[in-house]
Amino acid sequence: MREKETTLYLGPQHPGITGNMMVKLKVTGDTIVRAETHVGYLHRGFEKLMEVRNWMQVFPIVCRICVPEPDPNEENLARAIETLEGREVPERAQYIRVMVLELARLASYLLWFGGQSGSAGLYTMPQWSVGDRDYILDLFEELTGGRVYHMYIWAGGVRRDLPEGFADRVLRVMDYLEKRLKHYDNLMLDNSIFQKRAQGVGVIDREKALDWGIVGPPLRGCGFKHDVRIDDPYLVYDKLKFEVPTETGCDVWARALVRRREFEQSISIIRQVMEKMPGGDFYNKVPNPLHWKVPAGDVYVKTESARGEFGYYVVSDGSDKPRRVHVRGPAYVHGITLLEHLLQGANLADVSFIMNSLGTCPPEMER
Amino acid sequence: MEFSIKGMLNPLLALQQAGKRPHTIQFPFEEKKVAERYRGLHFNDIEACIGCGTCSTICQNEAIDMVEIHPGDSESAKPGDSGLRPRVDNGRCCWCALCVEVCPTGSLSLTSHYNYVSEDPDSFLWTPGVSNPEGRKELSFVSDTSHSLLDYARVPMRELEGKERIKSFAEVVLGYADEEAQKEAARCIGCSICTEVCPVHMHIPEYISAIEHGNNEDAIRIIYDNNPIGETCGKVCTRRCEEVCPLGARGEAIAIRWLKRYATEKAENADMIREIVNPEIKPPNGKKVGIIGAGPSGLTVAYYLALRGFDVTIYEAKAKAGGMIMYGIPKYRLPLDSLDKQVEYMQSIGVKIHFNTKVGEQISFSEIEKNHDAVFIGIGYEVPYTIGIDGENLENSIQAVNFLRDINADKHVDIGSRVAVIGGGNVAIDAARVSRRLGAEVTILYRRREEDMPADWEEIEGAKQEGVIIKTQAIPLNVVDDGSGRVKGIRYGNARMVTDEKGGRPRPELIEGDEHVLELDTIIGAIGQEADYSFIPEDLKEKIGFKSGRILTNEWQQTSVPHIFAGGDIVNRTADAISAVADGYKAVKGIEQFVFGK
């Protein structure tokens, strides 16, 4: 007997991921026939808003494009402006930026640990990892004055210097997180149930991975050793030693292993940064924000965020406001073209699970 | 794959966590202590805030309004304060603290307070510092000039070296280059607080912004809107505007005067001014106004009345126009061609000036009265006060205003090689610096402390750089005669400062026995001037009201004799060019109202 096709709507209230979006699913039984990503629930018109705000006023807007990991936005915007202006960034500021970006990656992966296992029904893990993430947020609070939205990296450098004794506290949190990884493994990655759920699920066609604009852990989970930090180094990443882990399974499991191993790499990067942290200025002051004009030109800058290549295309017409700020978040591709593709034939119970493995993040899809 | 033993047992290790101390704190019994630079709710130090509104301008959420805390605050506030204070809509705020980073006075901060709950959504509007006075004790994210987004350091003005200066009367200030001017202009926050203390209320933030954009011609047009001697003011203004500049609260005020100088100098000659300003000149209205004295007030009246279609004639006793700015200000501060250019421009739009025409000698006051619908008197304070000590009338004891006038008129004055100047105002400093240029060793004797000197601090600095010795707390006692009727020296006594019981400023008191003689060739007195009203007929003098040597007028510079107006030093007490311009500008409206009976 031919089963009847049913339409299901997953979302839009946080469908197992951070943010509002909806996946419209055509299913027969619990097998998905077709999936359509629907966004628009989080559209705040930031890109338009930025065209009517001056260059300084843009700065507090961009962090809100990504809640779990706002810092690549700040860094991209700052670096785009600095490139257009030819503004030097003090070395100390560059090291501090790397530290912030890697702390943000850790915080983002901790949320992912929670989301990935939570969407598989392992509810202890989110409690742990979100709790542990708070230790990183404490560091951010101390450094920037804000826990989630840091508004810290701005054109010319960073906003404030490291507080007294900050390095020690960072290193203490690193030691703690390193110890916690063992517990995470016990609960999640060594767990047969999780393995069974993750292996062979959400498999990306390896041949297509490079052509489909897939980036970050999903790309590395297909065996491609591509990472913006290595391919197109920014800040002081070329002065730091770290590995780019890859896996060949192309599935949720491979992506989980990549993230798990990158977590350790980030800890190592932060330790190197704290050791090498140079003295000197942390800020090369920009002009009076009420009159600040950025020379005409266009630039595309990118960082390797926790979800992959995060890019900003910034155009200046030489005036006091940006002509165009266009944000390229990895989820724009992962959460729409790729997700719709991977969900075809997938099991209904795996939708959130696959979405999590791709790093789907609605706010960056619609800005 | 099959389930492995490890994969089944390892997750159970999570049970190890049971019994461990939790990481959470027991809210609400335990309050979380936030980080030192936490960005919580705002606090504003209401006393330190001057209501410049920069916080409101930068706020990208448009969350900050400038409001009156008490009704009428904006009307009753002191100059230098708009009377408004920021109010934050916490329903819109994102606590980015850009407002803190652009606060020029540093009054605005964020606090460690982050918990705010209310059932009333309108209570999210609150005025930091008023709604939370206790916030003062909770400051966390504060403004600091070292990370402020504002630039507190002025672009330095290039000047001739002190040693170089005293060789000639060349202008000391070299002026800003384009980039320097634009950089200095870019420091401005555009608040307009300065405009209120400017006697003529020049449109300062606007012309600075025009300069910043490289639109110098617009800047010139904006300056000429209410000041026809903008270039003079750009060089010698007493610039009260800079005293209230919010950036001055924690750094250096915008160099408003130098920016005005920069813009106006872009018009190199009278024709260029005419071409750039390109003023609308109204057709003749048949009304005639006579102006006595071609000083700043008279020129202002003449210029704006001429533009309005009046037939204006200035009667000037001397050979050149400008009054005290021509004859009182040394040429190293205000070169002759600069003033000539401005006067020539005014003549080009129809201002008539009769030079060498002293009222009371070449023409009578009554004749002027008879031939004009209104008369404006702007004769200035030209007659010096005497010091009031013995020996003052000796041959080479001279008066600063006369000395400066003679030098500016290119007359030779022999002052010898040792000069003392008595006084602490700008005239004293001018006389001292001119004497240095004539090759003399110069000492200024002043009764009080340096900080009490009425002279401009930049002038005092300039004098010192040029080698002028300033002897403060020195009271002149008498002039020492050389026996042949010439000055040999001055005897002065050192003083100590004593507090004034009546609450006035501290006054100097002679220290008994601490007397000295300074050997000299010339003494220059510079303790003040008064006006010469002898040209006004006695009967009219009685009708015009006077008070301590000054003519009384209403707010339109009108005297008790309705067709007679007055302005400048003979009316106001500030004795500077910009106040004279302001008087002139007000008189223009007064005369218009009077003549047309409005």
Add this chain to the structure above:
Amino acid sequence: MSDNIQNLQKSLSERLPQCSVKIRKHGGVELNSSKENLVGVLAHLREHFGYRHLSHISCVDWLEQNQFELVYILWNYESRIQLFVKVRLARENGSGISIRHLWPQADTYEREIAEMYGLPFDGNENPRELILEDWDAMPPMRRDFDTRAYSKEAFYDRPGREDAKDVRSVISGRSGEEIPEIAIPYTRK
């Protein structure tokens, strides 16, 4: 690296004479193409120059010139040189040309540009709505779309803020200063 860029610029100029090719000030190489040549150029770059990764497609509204500019940002994982392909299109009644057969993810970009700029793509007709829903006003990312006017119309201001005052007006009101027309554009907003 600079040698590589120069070589790339040289060989691109030879192989794609229909485009102007220049080395960019801020890194990478830029090609300017006509709309007709665009698909061929992109396909050629992908097949023969190793530009497999389409990072981004952006649209910039040059209202003053009455043109839209599409910017295709490509990346070569081997040579590690960024490539920009730009094409200018008529702003009114113009259209782009779809490249979703080359890169499937281009579909999303084209949907968004069509919706936000009102620029349709030949070969991607009747795209699904992406962000907006039942929008029939001017496409909002166009430069002449007035966001403030729109939000004034679509939403209401919360009462309680009407007493806000402008510092400039308070000061000039108090001093009696009359700000002339010429100065008004320079007044702080």
